[in-house]
Amino acid sequence: MPASTKRQTTGTATTKAGASSARKTSKLTVSRPELLVDGSDAAFRALVHDLLAFSARIQDIRNKFGRLLDLSGTSYTILMSIAHLQHGEAGINAIADHLHFSGAFITTEVNKLVKAGLVAKVTNPEDRRRVRLTLTPEARTQLDALTGIQSPVNDMLFPLSAEEFQMLGQIMSKLVVSSDQALHLVDYLALQAKVAEG
Structure with missing residues (x-):
């Protein structure tokens, strides 16, 4: 075997051995036994990476849905939440809790939707200091038209x-x-x- 080939083969073997040694001596990123497989956190790391990949893709889909309505992905999500929470009428706090955002953030985003003519604010009859949010007819028309795209995409997104x-x-x-x-x-x-x- 030529010397150069020997050096290359030896180098590859050394690299593999080094990588194996590094894996054996690497500190675990989790300690709960339920998250370890044969004492390794490799399955946990793979799960995290899959979750990150899925999260990125679902966000991209949300953004694309939003762009079809000339909205950001966040504005689209808020609009959908208003449409489906409490029979199409919800308060700021209900939307914030549902989406796990702060009330201040939701208020800012809702104001954009109001300005775009997609959301209307009405006084809450039970507490006149608060407002309830409802979709405008224009918003309902746009969301109804979007279901022709949403439905098959969501069906494919969750083959469960x-x-x-x-x-x-x-x-x-x-x-x-x-x-x-x-x-x-x-x-x-x-x-x-x-x-x-x-």
């Missing part, structure tokens, strides 16, 4: 059985809550690390 769909809904509700807690935890731990360095 009824059981899988129900299970996914329960899991996602649980993960939304835990992700809020994780956000607070990462801020706390980052602050603690800075304090320790100081």
